[in-house]
Amino acid sequence: MASNHQDNTAGHEDVAHHEGMTKGKIWRVFFYLLAITALEFFIALVLVHGGIIAKGLAVNVVYILLTLLKAYYIVAYFMHLKFETFGFIMSTTVVLIFVVYLIVLMLTEGAYMKSHFNPFSFWPST
Amino acid sequence: MSTTVSQLDKVKTGRWSGGRSPFDVEYGKIMMWFFLVSDAFTFSSFLVYYGTQRFAHLTWPDPDKVFQSVPFIADSGYPLVFVGIMTFILIMSSVTMVLAVEAGHRNAKKEVVGWMIATIIGGLMFVGCQALEWTHLHHQGFWWGSIPYQEGVSPAETLAPYFTNGISEVSAQQFANLFFTITGFHGFHVSVGILLNIIVLGMTLANTFERRGTYLMIEKVGLYWHFVDLVWVFVFTFFYLV
Numbered sequence: 001m002a003s004n005h006q007d008n009t010a011g012h013e014d015v016a017h018h019e020g021m022t023k024g025k026i027w028r029v030f031f032y033l034l035a036i037t038a039l040e041f042f043i044a045l046v047l048v049h050g051g052i053i054a055k056g057l058a059v060n061v062v063y064i065l066l067t068l069l070k071a072y073y074i075v076a077y078f079m080h081l082k083f084e085t086f087g088f089i090m091s092t093t094v095v096l097i098f099v100v101y102l103i104v105l106m107l108t109e110g111a112y113m114k115s116h117f118n119p120f121s122f123w124p125s126t
Numbered sequence: 127m128s129t130t131v132s133q134l135d136k137v138k139t140g141r142w143s144g145g146r147s148p149f150d151v152e153y154g155k156i157m158m159w160f161f162l163v164s165d166a167f168t169f170s171s172f173l174v175y176y177g178t179q180r181f182a183h184l185t186w187p188d189p190d191k192v193f194q195s196v197p198f199i200a201d202s203g204y205p206l207v208f209v210g211i212m213t214f215i216l217i218m219s220s221v222t223m224v225l226a227v228e229a230g231h232r233n234a235k236k237e238v239v240g241w242m243i244a245t246i247i248g249g250l251m252f253v254g255c256q257a258l259e260w261t262h263l264h265h266q267g268f269w270w271g272s273i274p275y276q277e278g279v280s281p282a283e284t285l286a287p288y289f290t291n292g293i294s295e296v297s298a299q300q301f302a303n304l305f306f307t308i309t310g311f312h313g314f315h316v317s318v319g320i321l322l323n324i325i326v327l328g329m330t331l332a333n334t335f336e337r338r339g340t341y342l343m344i345e346k347v348g349l350y351w352h353f354v355d356l357v358w359v360f361v362f363t364f365f366y367l368v
Contacts, residue, residue: 021228030221037213044206044367049190060368067363071356078224078352080345085141088149092159099170106178113182 020083029077036070158346162353165315169357172311173364176304185292187301189366192268192288197258209366212255213358219248220355227348230341235330238344242327245351249320256313260306268302305365312361315354322347 021029040063047053076082081089141148149156180186190205197208226241267274273295276284282293289298326347335341 020231021224023225023228026221026224026228030217033217034214037210037217040363040367041206041210044190049205063363063367067359070359074220074352074356074359078220078355079349084151085149087141088151088156088159091149092163095163096166096170099167099174102170102174103177106174107181110178110181113178114184117182 020080021077025077029073032073033070036066036073040066152342155342155346155349158349162349165353169308169311169360172304172308173360176308176364179300179304183294183297183300185289185294186297187288188290189368191290192263192301193259193366195262197262206366208255208259209362212252212259213362215248215252215255216355216358219245219252220352222248223348223351227341227345230335230344233336233339233341235333235336238330238335238341239327242323242330242344246320246323246327249316249323249351253313253316253320256309256316260309263302263305268298268305270303270306271299273298273302308361308365312354312357315357319347319351319354322350 043059043062048055048059053059081092138144151159193209194202194205195208196204222241222244226238226245229237229241263269274284274288275281281295285293285295285298326343329335329343330341335343
């Protein structure tokens, strides 16, 4: 097992790789995540339920932005991706552009279904 | 004889010049990352399909009306409360997981064991909550291929409690199918994660990592666990908030 150990530590001259998460940093990220979640609940329960703002595109955009922010904190800090090399970050994230492409495709498809199927009785609207 | 080294003969030391891993990441960890990227595509496909269905229908069940029970406390009237508790549990177990990884960096076996046990408990609590949520919806009549139905009552009347605007049986059915499929697939991932956590906890207790000199395996399983948390963040937004 000794040789195994050496293999694993061979690449560790890189200082940037090692300056990972300290306990204080971990809890700070936790409170960010908690605060964002609390904000989402505030919007949902107080603002939307209380009738101050209506459910709709604007609120959904805010929800999605907050979700992406949470995702960033989890991936960058908890999953440690921010401290990896540039090449590794690119090889794991750039490919997700295809998800954006899929969303665009499916929105087009959804718009088609909405406009063509809904008037017929086999796709009841009410 | 000249001792000057020509430009071509100089030993290259760049990251991509060979002789070392350009990523500075251990092989198993790279593979875990690539698996998670592929898994991200699977979950994206599910969620994008959910979005498409929702977008394509004129009306859709209102999540605030479908999910408003808190098991053992209230049957209705508290939207988002229970799922809020579930979200908190999962974020919390993600934190205990990073703390285990951090302790692993310091080769502190006792701390790793403590944080791993906390993570496993968090995972079990989450799966338990999901079981309660499923049971509640199942009792109301939602399941794969079935929606609430009452003999002699019109579907519009039966489904009225779950909709704010127009009522559609097709929407209700799509909602039920996708809810159970997506949260089921996520719950399956959480269950696998708990199993992996238990395995690495056992390996820690058996001093496997101590002998190996590195707690890298905790990090790899940790990546998987954080990914499960990450997926929940999106499921939470698209099923419960939007």
